[in-house]
Amino acid sequence: TINNLLPGLFDTERGRGAAALIGGGSGLSADEYIETLPAGRLGMIDEFGATCAFLCSQHAAYITGQNILVDGGNYRGTF
Template structure:
């Protein structure tokens, strides 16, 4: 089913079409890179709807069934920018940080039902989004200790890991996949 998940009515249609969901991966395209003085309230609303509220709505839609079946895996694709903000990506960073906070709380409430919610934080994965960032992306790639951007296949393997049935003790975490770009120890 094709749907614009930034629209509440289309999210509802998706949830109605899939009554039994064991694995949910949320992933929305990022808002445009815009200098902070040029960001208006309409852009904030769009970013929050796209990167925060759409994920929350889908998560809340599938959690009751997962809890009842005593199994569920939810992975939200956010961004390494929640740990290392990038200039001109304030819309993306702030809306994804809101999702990070939501997951930190809710994941711990549903873990006892064998339902895990974690975030996957890509940094420099060679996708269309990275290409769209142009010079910002080039600068990011230059700083990657691995010396390159990651591949979609590497990213997919990390996501599959978080969705596995044996990963029931990984709860509310933020797995960074960026070739070492984020230099924090925690």
């Protein structure tokens, strides 16, 4: 079984730095950019860990070949 976890921005030093870089390209501070995210905040590392733990458990035994977005709704997709 192979599944992919696709993280968005998380509340880490690197995540905040990325928010500052991305926001700066639009003239926004890191905090202003973070407020524009659909979740209105950065992800917490525990949320990512919980998703990983779920996929490693028997509860996810029938899930295979998937790309799981853990990004607070930031990726808007095709539709």
